[in-house]
Amino acid sequence: MTNRLASSTSPYLLQHADNPVHWQPWGPEAFEEAVRRDVPVLLSVGYAACHWCHVMAHESFEDEATAAYMNEHFVNVKVDREERPDVDAVYMEVTQAMTGHGGWPMTCFLTPAAEPFYAGTYYPPRPRPGSPSFRQVLESIASAWTTQGDEVRESAAGIAAELAQRGGPLQSSTVDEEVLSGAVVSLLGEYDRKRGGFGGAPKFPPSMVVEFLLRHHERTGSIQALSMARATCDAMVAGGLYDQLAGGFARYSVDASWVVPHFEKMLYDNGLLLRAYTHLSRRDDNPRYREVVRDTAEFLLRDLTTPQGAFAASLDADTDGEEGLTYVWTPAQLVEVLGREDGEWAAEVFGVTPEGTFEHGTSTLRLAEPVSGERWDRVRSALSEARARRAQPGRDDKVVTAWNGLAVSALAEAGALVGEPRWVEAAARAADLLLAVHVVDGRLLRTSRDGVAGTAAGVLEDYGCLADGLLVLHQVTADARWLDAACGLLDKALVHFSDLEAPGAFYDTADDAEALVRRPSDPTDNASPSGASSLAAALLTASALGPERAGLYRTAAEHAVARAGLLAARAPRFAGHWLAVAEALHAGPVQVALVGTSPDLVSAARVGIHGGGVVVAGDPDSVPLLADRPLVDGGPAAYVCRGYVCDRPVTSVDDLVEALRR
Numbered sequence: 245m246t247n248r249l250a251s252s253t254s255p256y257l258l259q260h261a262d263n264p265v266h267w268q269p270w271g272p273e274a275f276e277e278a279v280r281r282d283v284p285v286l287l288s289v290g291y292a293a294c295h296w297c298h299v300m301a302h303e304s305f306e307d308e309a310t311a312a313y314m315n316e317h318f319v320n321v322k323v324d325r326e327e328r329p330d331v332d333a334v335y336m337e338v339t340q341a342m343t344g345h346g347g348w349p350m351t352c353f354l355t356p357a358a359e360p361f362y363a364g365t366y367y368p369p370r371p372r373p374g375s376p377s378f379r380q381v382l383e384s385i386a387s388a389w390t391t392q393g394d395e396v397r398e399s400a401a402g403i404a405a406e407l408a409q410r411g412g413p414l415q416s417s418t419v420d421e422e423v424l425s426g427a428v429v430s431l432l433g434e435y436d437r438k439r440g441g442f443g444g445a446p447k448f449p450p451s452m453v454v455e456f457l458l459r460h461h462e463r464t465g466s467i468q469a470l471s472m473a474r475a476t477c478d479a480m481v482a483g484g485l486y487d488q489l490a491g492g493f494a495r496y497s498v499d500a501s502w503v504v505p506h507f508e509k510m511l512y513d514n515g516l517l518l519r520a521y522t523h524l525s526r527r528d529d530n531p532r533y534r535e536v537v538r539d540t541a542e543f544l545l546r547d548l549t550t551p552q553g554a555f556a557a558s559l560d561a562d563t564d565g566e567e568g569l570t571y572v573w574t575p576a577q578l579v580e581v582l583g584r585e586d587g588e589w590a591a592e593v594f595g596v597t598p599e600g601t602f603e604h605g606t607s608t609l610r611l612a613e614p615v616s617g618e619r620w621d622r623v624r625s626a627l628s629e630a631r632a633r634r635a636q637p638g639r640d641d642k643v644v645t646a647w648n649g650l651a652v653s654a655l656a657e658a659g660a661l662v663g664e665p666r667w668v669e670a671a672a673r674a675a676d677l678l679l680a681v682h683v684v685d686g687r688l689l690r691t692s693r694d695g696v697a698g699t700a701a702g703v704l705e706d707y708g709c710l711a712d713g714l715l716v717l718h719q720v721t722a723d724a725r726w727l728d729a730a731c732g733l734l735d736k737a738l739v740h741f742s743d744l745e746a747p748g749a750f751y752d753t754a755d756d757a758e759a760l761v762r763r764p765s766d767p768t769d770n771a772s773p774s775g776a777s778s779l780a781a782a783l784l785t786a787s788a789l790g791p792e793r794a795g796l797y798r799t800a801a802e803h804a805v806a807r808a809g810l811l812a813a814r815a816p817r818f819a820g821h822w823l824a825v826a827e828a829l830h831a832g833p834v835q836v837a838l839v840g841t842s843p844d845l846v847s848a849a850r851v852g853i854h855g856g857g858v859v860v861a862g863d864p865d866s867v868p869l870l871a872d873r874p875l876v877d878g879g880p881a882a883y884v885c886r887g888y889v890c891d892r893p894v895t896s897v898d899d900l901v902e903a904l905r906r
Contacts, residue, residue: 245315253693254324255640256292260301264311267322270331278319278356284389284396285358286318286382289325289332289350292640293495293508293558295567296366297349302565303369304378310369313379317386318353325350326557326644327691327700330753333764337410338403339363351378353385358761359400407762413749414767417809419826427816427823428460428469434817435472439501440479442817446506448496449480451516452769452820458523459827459855470527477524480517481536484601484608487571488594489628491539492547493517495561503601504608507568507637508561511548512772514540515650522658526851532614537658541667544651550641552681552695553673555651557644560637570634572606573627581630582623590623642693645682645706648674650772652713660720661850668720675717678710679729686736687754704752704775707737711782715789715858722862730782731791737779738800748803750776767808773821780804781825781856788833788858790868805829828856832886834904836860837869840880848897849882852904 248268249261260267268274270287278285288305290297304310314320325332325348332350338360340346346365353362362385367378376384388396417423431453434442441447457473460466480486483502485494493513494505518540525533548556563569573596579587590596593615596607652671659667681697682689688702688710714730717723740756743749743765752764752775767776780801787798805826812819812826834857836849849859864870873883873893881893884903894900 249322253642253691253696253698254292254327255638255642255693256290256297256324256326257322259292259298260305260322263301263305264308264315265305265320266311266315267320270321270323270328274319274321275356275358281319282356282393283318284361284385285354285356286314286320287323287335287350287352287354288321289323289335289352290348291324291326291558292638293510293560294348295506295508295561296347298562298565300349300366300378304367307369310379310382313382313386317382317389324642326640327642327698329690329703329705330757330760330764333752333766334407334760334762335360335363337407337762339365351381355397355400357400357404359397359404360761361396361400361403404761410762411765413743413746413765414807414810416748416803416806417813419805419809419812419822419829421830423809423813424460424823424826424830425464425466427812427819428457428466430816431457431472432468436500440476441500441502442476445500446496446498447500447502448771449485449493449513449517450476450817450820451513451520452773452824453817454520454820455523455855456816456820456823456827458520458527459824459831461527462854463827463831473524474528477521477533481532482612483610486536487539487543488609488611489624489631490543490547491536491541492543493540503610505568506561507571509543509547509559510771511544511555511557511644511647512650514544514548515647515654516772518544518654518658519650522654522661523855526661526853534662535614537662538664541655541658541664544655545666545670548639548651549670550643550694552643552677552692553670554643554677554692555648555674556639556641557647558640560639563635563637568602568606568608570631570637572602572608574600574606578627581626586619586623586626589619590627593620593623642691642698643677643682644691645678645688645702646709646772646778648678649706649709649711649713652678652710653716656713656716656720668717671713672717672721675710675714675726682706682710686732687740688733688736701754701757703754704737704741704750705773705778707733707741708775708778708780708782709773711737712778712785715782715785718789719858719860722860722867724866724868727786727789727791727868730786731793734779734783734786734797735793738796741775741779746807748800748805748807750779750804752776767811767822768815768818769821770818776804777808777819777821777825780808781821781828784825784828784833784856785858788835788869789860790871792868801825802829824856828854831856833857835869835883835885836900836904837873837883837885838862838880839864839870839873839883840875842880844897845880845882845900848900849904852901854904 249257457469461470595610601607655667656671690700691698711730711733714726718726740754783797783801787794808822836859838861
């Protein structure tokens with residue numbers, strides 16, 4: 245028996261390939277071994293950029309004595325939650341039910357039938373108030389299995405049965421104007437008026453809620469909605485959550501004021517936030533928003549692009565085992581790089597204090613007020629160069645289908661809006677890689693690395709997010725192949741993920757996926773859109789682009805939104821993407837079909853379009869939305885429609901702007 249992770253395509257599993265623990269990947273072999281040895285399975289779930297996963301690994305999994313005990317009494321299974329979100333979802337539900345909270349690393353103990361009977365998160369090497377040591381947990385579980393094995397199995401079977409019966413699809417409920425306006429009022433009650441965002445510490449970037457608020461403002465003119473969105477976006481980019489030197493956002497802020505981030509940078513956060521700031525910049529000409537869009541897009545291209553042309557999953561929170569080491573500064577370090585005069589100025593501008601805002605007298609960089617000019621450019625450039633010479637955080641370079649779909653959508657849309665073709669080209673390269681490597685016989689795989697596909701099947705969010713990205717590419721390039729590929733994915737998703745007993749409800753895994761103790765189906769939007777809401781968004785967008793199955797897609801999207809209606813009404817913070825889709829439904833969604841060649845009309849359409857709306861300019865013979873829409877008096881024209889109602893075509897920018905304002 246040895247550690248069996250060396251051949252994995254997951255960087256997280258490879259981080260544990262040299263542990264003395266006899267880890268093996270999730271699969272039937274592990275559970276067959278547990279049956280043969282009559283021992284429980286120790287399931288450890290984490291991800292490559294996770295700080296506390298690293299801590300537990302150093303404290304426990306690299307310890308020879310602890311590893312020897314694990315090897316003797318358990319079959320030890322490592323899972324990358326990003327590679328197997330289905331496994332993570334099932335056992336995270338157990339962990340939250342047993343402990344009242346969740347998180348990573350997640351530590352679960354299972355019977356050889358994969359039924360859970362004990363669960364937790366991080367365990368320290370020595371007991372702490374409120375937490376036993378990891379060794380104490382191991383010994384207690386091993387003893388219970390040996391002396392009370394039948395009772396343990398019976399308890400696990402009961403937990404698995406309860407899991408199988410729990411939940412089910414929500415009852416359908418109309419998402420009408422009352423629900424949408426009520427969501428704004430509910431969010432206002434949770435809004436942090438002083439510091440932006442929602443709730444207290446830790447504070448996560450509410451990208452999907454911001455998107456909903458912007459769309460609600462566009463449709464209704466709500467000043468409250470726009471104010472919450474704008475102030476939240478202002479607060480995030482003023483704090484340490486945002487990388488003031490190189491662009492890009494960290495995962496979350498450990499405090500309520502956005503000062504100290506949890507330093508890992510995730511692809512999904514940056515894709516979602518890039519799109520949110522792109523949309524905000526259409527409604528507010530604050531140059532800071534365009535700067536954030538540009539720097540975040542360049543961060544994706546510079547730091548997360550893989551050699552194959554797609555985007556890596558994340559950058560680690562730690563550098564050389566120390567959290568945030570790459571990113572934090574002292575006043576003395578600023579002076580060392582910049583000289584005394586510029587160094588002291590930079591300390592004041594960035595909020596770097598002698599006491600420090602982070603640990604060991606170091607500070608994160610913040611920017612309470614935007615700065616510009618020659619001095620700012622010089623200082624920022626010098627600090628960026630100095631930071632680049634420091635040790636850098638590790639990169640999880642696996643390619644996750646859903647997260648790349650989010651990046652493709654954001655880069656293509658931002659590139660088209662600001663006139664940066666490199667971003668659109670980068671989005672197209674990533675999409676090409678995904679279609680070439682991740683699609684096998686019309687079905688998606690979850691991940692790849694170094695151009696080699698992994699073995700995990702794609703889940704619902706992979707289909708929804710990638711389809712959405714392809715639909716954006718179709719809009720900005722007018723290339724029909726992107727629309728065709730997106731519709732192929734949507735058709736597969738409707739066949740394999742639909743709950744046949746509840747129209748509009750979806751499972752997160754396909755009907756022919758590996759059977760777990762429960763088939764996961766979580767409609768809530770959390771760090772990224774739920775699988776169901778991402779699919780609903782793509783279905784609605786596809787319906788607006790006019791393919792043959794447009795009516796089918798629209799009906800499916802409407803049913804899906806209705807199935808999430810209770811969630812949207814009762815917990816809008818966890819239904820941001822659903823609410824954004826609902827806003828697009830109520831707005832039409834808006835369609836702009838541009839015939840002829842008029843860069844001015846195209847630009848006006850992309851600035852004026854409502855969130856969730858579509859804009860296409862190209863050849864009527866190959867683009868469904870442009871079919872049967874002729875030139876007007878031999879010249880370019882824009883056709884604006886909402887749902888099933890169209891205005892007369894317009895030929896001037898002023899008339900198009902007015903049509904989009906109505």
